[in-house]
Structures are given as C-alpha cells and as structure tokens.
Amino acid sequence: MASKGRIVIDSERCKGCELCASVCPHHSIHMAETFNAKGYRPAVWVDTDEQCTGCATCAVICPDAAIKVYRQVALRAVPSGV
Amino acid sequence: MIANTVEVDPSDRVDPLDRTVEELVAQRPKTLSEIDTHYCPGCMHGVAHRLVAEVIDELNIRERTIGVAPVGCSVFAYNYFECDFAVAAHGRAPAMATGLKRVMPDKVIFTYQGDGDLASIGSAEILHAAARGENITVVFVNNAVYGMTGGQMAPTTLVGMKTTSSPYGRDLKMSGAPLKMSELIAQIDGVAFVSRRSLHSPAEIRKAKKAIRRAFEMQLNGQGFSMVELLSSCPTNWDMKPVEALRWIETRMVPVFPLGDFKNSVPKNSVRGV
Amino acid sequence: MPKQLLKGNEAIAEAAIRAGVDAYFGYPITPQTELLEYMAKRMPELGRAFVQAESEVAAINMVYGAACAGKRAMTSSSSPGVSLMQEGLSYIAGSEVPVVLVDVMRGGPGLGNIAPSQADYFQMVKSAGHGDFKPIVLAPATVQEAIDLTGLAFDLAEKYRTIVTLLLDGTLGQMMEPAELPPMRPMPAEMPAWALTGAAGRKKNSILSFRMEAEDLEAHNLHLQQKLAVIADEEVRTYEYMLDDAELIVVGFGTAGRVSQTAVKQARQKGIKVGLLRPITLSPFPDRRLSQLADEARGFLVVEMNAGQMVEDVRLSVGGQAPVKFYGRMGGVVPMPDEILASIARLDQATTKAPPTYKIEGPLVPLTKAHEVTR
Numbered sequence: 027m028a029s030k031g032r033i034v035i036d037s038e039r040c041k042g043c044e045l046c047a048s049v050c051p052h053h054s055i056h057m058a059e060t061f062n063a064k065g066y067r068p069a070v071w072v073d074t075d076e077q078c079t080g081c082a083t084c085a086v087i088c089p090d091a092a093i094k095v096y097r098q099v100a101l102r103a104v105p106s107g108v
Numbered sequence: 109m110i111a112n113t114v115e116v117d118p119s120d121r122v123d124p125l126d127r128t129v130e131e132l133v134a135q136r137p138k139t140l141s142e143i144d145t146h147y148c149p150g151c152m153h154g155v156a157h158r159l160v161a162e163v164i165d166e167l168n169i170r171e172r173t174i175g176v177a178p179v180g181c182s183v184f185a186y187n188y189f190e191c192d193f194a195v196a197a198h199g200r201a202p203a204m205a206t207g208l209k210r211v212m213p214d215k216v217i218f219t220y221q222g223d224g225d226l227a228s229i230g231s232a233e234i235l236h237a238a239a240r241g242e243n244i245t246v247v248f249v250n251n252a253v254y255g256m257t258g259g260q261m262a263p264t265t266l267v268g269m270k271t272t273s274s275p276y277g278r279d280l281k282m283s284g285a286p287l288k289m290s291e292l293i294a295q296i297d298g299v300a301f302v303s304r305r306s307l308h309s310p311a312e313i314r315k316a317k318k319a320i321r322r323a324f325e326m327q328l329n330g331q332g333f334s335m336v337e338l339l340s341s342c343p344t345n346w347d348m349k350p351v352e353a354l355r356w357i358e359t360r361m362v363p364v365f366p367l368g369d370f371k372n373s374v375p376k377n378s379v380r381g382v
Numbered sequence: 383m384p385k386q387l388l389k390g391n392e393a394i395a396e397a398a399i400r401a402g403v404d405a406y407f408g409y410p411i412t413p414q415t416e417l418l419e420y421m422a423k424r425m426p427e428l429g430r431a432f433v434q435a436e437s438e439v440a441a442i443n444m445v446y447g448a449a450c451a452g453k454r455a456m457t458s459s460s461s462p463g464v465s466l467m468q469e470g471l472s473y474i475a476g477s478e479v480p481v482v483l484v485d486v487m488r489g490g491p492g493l494g495n496i497a498p499s500q501a502d503y504f505q506m507v508k509s510a511g512h513g514d515f516k517p518i519v520l521a522p523a524t525v526q527e528a529i530d531l532t533g534l535a536f537d538l539a540e541k542y543r544t545i546v547t548l549l550l551d552g553t554l555g556q557m558m559e560p561a562e563l564p565p566m567r568p569m570p571a572e573m574p575a576w577a578l579t580g581a582a583g584r585k586k587n588s589i590l591s592f593r594m595e596a597e598d599l600e601a602h603n604l605h606l607q608q609k610l611a612v613i614a615d616e617e618v619r620t621y622e623y624m625l626d627d628a629e630l631i632v633v634g635f636g637t638a639g640r641v642s643q644t645a646v647k648q649a650r651q652k653g654i655k656v657g658l659l660r661p662i663t664l665s666p667f668p669d670r671r672l673s674q675l676a677d678e679a680r681g682f683l684v685v686e687m688n689a690g691q692m693v694e695d696v697r698l699s700v701g702g703q704a705p706v707k708f709y710g711r712m713g714g715v716v717p718m719p720d721e722i723l724a725s726i727a728r729l730d731q732a733t734t735k736a737p738p739t740y741k742i743e744g745p746l747v748p749l750t751k752a753h754e755v756t757r
Binding site: 170171172173174176177183186187189190191192193194195196197200203204205206207208210211212215232233235236240 | 407435437440443449450451469473578581582583587588591
C-alpha cells in the first residue's frame, strides 16, 4: 500500500541536527552519508517500508523549516463552482 | 505550518483511479524569510521563529506588525522575519516596544528576547512594561545561558549548572537561584496573559504555538500585556547534541521552570483599547 | 501671539508641543521636572503619547522606539539622568533616527546638587555616548531663545536624521521671563519612507545600529562624519555683541554668556574695547568665526560655569594667534558681572603695553575663590 504521506527535505538548508530523525514515529528519516555545501550531513527521507503518514512531526521540530510535508487526502466530492 | 490549504503538487502522486489527491500540509510560513539562519544546528530559536511567523501568517497581520529584536543570538531576527523590525539595546526591547506602541496603537508590536536580555539587564524594562499593561506581546526564549557571548551564566542558569562564568556549577550562595520570570510577571495587574511553554518535543511545540497565538490575540483585542516564555536549548554552549539537549530541557529545566499558563484572564483594570 | 511670563522648562515643553512633538517620555529629576509635569498635563489633552518611564534608561529607549516609527519624539532630563541615557543616545546616533533631547544641567559630579552648571559640556558636545558621533547642540540663554531653538531642534533633527540636544542649565529652566510662543504647527500626515510603520505594500524596513563587517561599519561611520561636515558648514549659529571694533573678546554660552554681556557693557563704559561672542550652536562649534576674530583680537576671555571645557575648543580655534584666558565658577555658583569685569580688566592689562588710564573699583574676588586658570 503506497505511503499516505511524503516529505521533501531542503538538503542545503538542513544543518544535520538529527531532531527530525529522532521524532519520526516510523524512523523514515536517516542522516545522509554525503555533505551539503555547508558541511552538514543532511537528513534524508527513506521511508523504506512506506509507513509515512504525513503526520508532519518532523516539520514541527525542524529548527530550520527545511521540511515540506504532503499527505494523501481522499478526493472530497467537491461540488462544482466551489 | 500545519495548514489545510489545498495545493496540488504537480507530481505523479496524483492517481486518478485512486480518487485521492496530495495535499501540502507543512511548509515554511510566509513571514519567515528565505534567508538561512545563523543559529547553531538544533538550536530551538529556529522553531520559536517559525512559530511566531506561523501565528503572524494565520492572524494575517504581517503588514502591520513591527518586531523588536534584542541583543543576543536573536539580534539577527530582523533578517529572518518578513516584517518591519527594530533592534534594541540589550534589555531595552520592552521600552522600545512601548515607544512604538504608544505612537502606533493600531500596529501589532512584539519583542523577541533571550533570558540574558529580559531577565538580567532588561529586568526593569520588562517589569514596568507589564506594570503599565503595555498592549504588546513578548516572546521570551529561555535557554539558561548567554548564547551569543559563548555560554555564560544567566539569571535562569540552574543551580549547579556549569557555564563559562560558573565553571564550578552555579552556586546558590555566590549567585543565587534561577529567576522565574513568568511567575514574577504574572503577579502584575496590568498583565493579561503569561504562559511558559517548552520546545523540547513536537507535542510541547504545538502547545507553545497555541500560547503564542493566544498572546498575539490578546494584543489584537487590546487586553494588555502578554508574554510567552519558551524553554529552549543551546546545544553548542551546553556541550550536548541537539537531541540530548532537548531531553535536558525536559528532565532538568522543566522541574525548575514548570510549564503552564500563569495568567490567562482579562485583567480587571485593562482599559487599553486597540 | 502676545508675550507671556513663561518659565523656561514649561516654555520649552509648550514650544515642543507647537512644533508637533508626537511623544514625550521622561523621568523626574530636578531642575527639569516641570517640563515632564507640563507634558503630563498637555500631551494627553492633545491625544499624544506621554509615559513617565521607570528610569532614564527606559525613557531614552522609548524615545528611540517612537522615533523609529517616524514620529517626533523627545525626552528631557538633567546631568545624572542624561548620563544614564548615553547608551540609548549612541544607538539612536548609529540608527540615524531624529530625536530631540533637553538637558537642563545641574551641579556635578555625582549627585552634585540642583544648582545650575555647565559642567556637562564635554559629555554633551563631544559625543553621543560611545562611538564617533556628535549631536547638534543648541545652547539658549533666554526663555525666548529656548522657545525658538526647540522648534529649530525638531527641524534640524529631521533634516539630518540626528540627535539635537537643547543644552541649558537650571537657571534658564527655572526662571520666568516674558516670551512669545509660536503658533501650533500641523502634525505631519506622511511618515518617512524609512519608518517602521508595517511593511504594507512595500519591502520590510529594518532599523539597527550595528554592522558586523568592519568595512561596512567604517563606511557607515564615514557617512556619519560626512553628515557632520555638512552640519558644520551650514548650521553654525552665534549671538554677537559689540564685536565690530573689539580688541578683546569674551566667549561664553548660555547663562555664562548672558552674564558676560552685562560685564562687556560695563567694561565698554570704562573704555575697554571688548565684545562678546556667544555660541548658540556648541556643536557645530563656531571655530571658523573665532579663528577669523583672532586675526584682530589682542586676547580672549572664556567664561564658563565649569572647570574650563569650552575654553579648549576656543584655544583650538584661536590656534595660538592670541592669548585665551579662562574664568570659571563651579559647583553651581553663577558668576556675577563684576567678577567677569575684573577678569576683562586683567586681560586688558595683560595684553596692552601702555599702562591703563582707569582704575577698577568694585570687589576684586580673591583668586583663591574663583578658579582662574593662568595656563
């Protein structure tokens, strides 16, 4: 079953503080092996077992607002003209 | 920002058969500028900035808000917010904010201060801004040290805590016990709202945002002085990794600085209208 | 507007109100407290901002805040209080926001006393707190002049985006004199573009007084110095009395200058060719005018109510072309005309070859009491 959520980490803005990785309920975030331009090892969204629900806990704790979070939402029967 | 804005991301995630669409639920608030902050990795100033910026966006007040930055790590806050900002002398932000608010009562004025700035050199200014019931909002970040100058003891440093100016651990007899500013300020009649929150976990951060929002709403309603104290971390000067520093807040700081709303009512004598 | 009997402190306050001051923040301290009290009555009447701050430190920073909003803001204090304001003044200088400060000087150092003094000349004229900067300093000698210079202070503060200090002493602050108040000016509708009014429909404004890179701060300081140079060229003001044929020149500001004028009149009656130069702007200092006068004059007598401060600037301006003597009283003592007359006579005798044809009666104050610097 595809993940219900997805995150995009701005790897250049990330300072590798690991807080997002420490709070992700599904351990879907690891620290990269490579370095960004500032010399930090940025966080990487792995979500190997597609557990991510888009709960945004990672974004809540990120001190650099470096994480965008998307969530799959059932298409509401949207009346036309809204 | 935990938004409910629907922004369909033109990516292949939209599966027409699946009848679902991808919704952006968290992104940088508009009031937070694009500039990378200078804060150390894991420093929760960044979260405090984001929460204030989110509240300003949600209340739609960016274009009539003026911030006052202190001297300290957040002296560069004027770079990180997309609203007008002044930089005050160390400890004087509440006085400067008073001057701004008194000549522009329709604008939203907030100060953003650290513990050295507010609880030490600026203790008279914060006390009297509260006593006058100034209709301003104070965001007070307490990380128990002077960060910018390299980790000296602050009035909020815990007893026994080692800093560069309390190398043997803060000694009760030599330099007293931590100052509890929220409890102190909450005693003052002109004060409408005082809350101490913490940034040491996602759950606490969400509560902190509610408190910040409540403080700004108090100002918008003209109910008088509002302040939110935020327990925050200083990984560099505490000599801890960011994750460990947040645990330290929870296990060591919160017992000394209990969380909660210390004043949350319309003050009887608040006659200050917007 | 008819002449009224006005007290210095209150006249200055009303003059500021008529000049359109938006906000006054102050703290009680003799001998200027009537200014604060007057503002406490009038400002709320006009719907303008008034706060009695918890300290002069807070007061000057409230002024700084209001000035950042582009509004006309002022404070007033006296020597010890102004010492507390130095940090705020330096921030204001660095941020280039217009501010008016009224300093009604009293005896010092320390708590000193509440008697009039001019002992803060250096503190107020040579800098605005730490860093390279000089405010504009205006020194009234009459209540009328204090009124006129208050309006001018706001104009100059805004013209140059700087601090303008009205520097007087307790005598002028406390005395009453007939004077005429100007009409009420309309309040400015528009705020300047740099003001912190909320980034609506424009990029955000930031007002700060620091630049981390040394080269940036140097460039900023060069800009400030350039501004001071323009001020020095265009804003020097002096009051001159009987200088046309004067061989001796008395220099004194404020109360000392005013008392000296009486002594100059008396000396003229005795046939001494003496005149008075009373600087109205202490900063910018009338150095060129003094240097020009030094071409002709035999000697200068500087009269101050301090241990000799402006005398240094006079010596710099005269540049050794003629002797510059000093006569001062301290501790709040106001020199009497006859003391100054006696000093003029001494200067006259010291700088003429021929013996004098007149005799000086009147009490010759023993040197021990008066502080005369013969250097």
